[in-house]
Amino acid sequence: MTLVTALRKDALLQWRTRARFLAVLAFGAVTLLLFSFAAGPDAASLRRHAPGFLWLALMLSSTLALAETFQAELEQRAIEGLLLLPASPRALFYGKAVANAAQLALLGLALVPLAVVLYDAPVPRPAALAGVIVLGAAGLSAPGTLYAAMSSQARARQALLPLLLFPLVVPVLLSAVKATALLTTGDPMGQLRSWLMLLASFDAVYWSLCGLFFGRVVEE
């Protein structure tokens, strides 16, 4: 029940601040565009790198989105107010992490058409690609929510969040890129299932551990 309440709260907050989502989406789109310039005009090279570019754009955009979602908790110390009610830190974490995962998945799905246009990347199995994006977004969201909370009170928080987050999400990034590449360029060796299992395993580990540590981060 508390989890549902926390999720409703974060969903409402994200809806009320949806203009920020559009700004993050624009940032992701510009990143994809810059990658296409950097890769040059070779169409085959662009197609080959499209999965990596898509996930890098999503990961870079995620730091902006995640940092913003935790700022709302600090403006009037709202999260302290909830903890003093008392609300369970774990419920607050999972509510926010689920809302962030949904936001990142939406962002990833919105970037796919742009990647298709810019990189001429084929999407033969859109539903499967959507599944990979959801799993990848979940893998970014859990540690991202935890580290956004950790870095939110630091003076150099804008730099600190990516510094903390990027090394931790490398396994998620690798498996998401590989799974996306197998979906777009073909999977003759039948490796997709293994990469998806790896991605789901990292998701499970991150969601379990980050939920445990969140209380220590937000409580003094």
Place this chain on the structure above:
Amino acid sequence: MSAGPGAGVPSAPAVEADGLGRRYGRRWALVDVALRVPRGAVVMVAGRNGSGKSTLLRVLATAIAPTRGRARVAGFDVTAERDEVRGRSALLAHASYTYEALSALENLAITARFLGRPHGREALRALLGEVGLAERGDDAVETFSAGMRKRLALARVRLQQAEVVLLDEPYGQLDPPGFRLVDRLLGALREQGRTVLMATHLLERGADLCDLGVVLEGGRVAWTGPAADLPGEGVAASGLAEGAAS
């Protein structure tokens, strides 16, 4: 979660502290504080800026942990039984504990849901009416003045119906009608038998509604006594503590 005046450990004092200390870096904000507040008492906590009033209330509310010593609220230890304390206390802090992007009604509804209380719009609007915000219930908190945020925070405290109420500068940022609103809130809490600790500089305000006074000086309890013995003007900065302690 709901805690009426009779909840908690019935025989214990509402607030009890012994050797309580809190350090920020190298500086001690609270030093060896000893307090005993009977149930149902309304206590004024006075002192200069930086004397430790807010820190004391935040430790008692479990917003921060004590560095040393112990404190019990409603019979529960603030360190070992934090959730029990939280379920029985409410803190009016300097921050309003609200989400700026959400409306006043939405903020109260979130609090009510976490407390497991009814959160119908009309009931919450009536609560906002009590603090003079009925007309602004659908407006985002980011459009509110500091005084309006304080009123919303007071409504939040009312919603909690806590056994022990900790008010940090409740008159701050308020206009004269707001002062009267706090006086009414204090009166209502007293009638309901709830225990109140109120930190304030404005000793002339609310003093007649308080039973006891505590003066903090440099983080230490420098004076305690009946609230009626607290002078009315500028006492926190006047050296009352030295005079009373000597």
